[in-house]
Amino acid sequence: xxxxxxxxxxxxxxxxxxxxxxxxxxxxxxxxxxxxxxxxxxxxxxxxxxxxxxxxxxxxxxxxxxxxxxxxxxxxxxxxxxxxxxxxxxxxxxxxxxxxxxxxxxxxxxxxxxxxxxxxxxx
Numbered sequence: 850x851x852x853x854x855x856x857x858x859x860x861x862x863x864x865x866x867x868x869x870x871x872x873x874x875x876x877x878x879x880x881x882x883x884x885x886x887x888x889x890x891x892x893x894x895x896x897x898x899x900x901x902x903x904x905x906x907x908x909x910x911x912x913x914x915x916x917x918x919x920x921x922x923x924x925x926x927x928x929x930x931x932x933x934x935x936x937x938x939x940x941x942x943x944x945x946x947x948x949x950x951x952x953x954x955x956x957x958x959x960x961x962x963x964x965x966x967x968x969x970x971x972x
Contacts, residue, residue: 861903861960862900862904862907865900865904865922866900868899868954869900871950871953872892872896873893875889875942876889876892878942879942884939884941888932888939891928892932892933892936895926898925899925902918902919902925903918903919905918906922913972915968923962923965926954929950930954937951
């Protein structure tokens with residue numbers, strides 16, 4: 850069921866983990882001022898939970914649970930994109946770093962969207 854959802858499960862496991870590690874590295878490079886740390890902790894939490902949601906989805910007991918976990922990952926991606934926007938707009942992270950995380954968030958969102966659409970069509 851899940852291997853047909855837009856790629857090999859292993860590929861997305863690796864990709865979402867790599868995404869989380871990029872977020873961790875970005876957080877470590879933030880200035881130590883309060884504003885950066887508060888927003889950084891938010892993006893750290895949301896950015897690292899995307900892969901956790903995906904891995905939970907792989908262990909789902911039903912299609913509905915699988916879709917729900919993938920949609921949870923999509924919510925975390927959207928939140929990550931928000932915090933990255935704020936960090937970039939407030940010039941607390943580089944445009945290059947923000948763009949890389951933003952672009953990967955956008956690509957993962959497209960993949961997760963395709964997965965949920967396919968699963969919902971099958972029901």
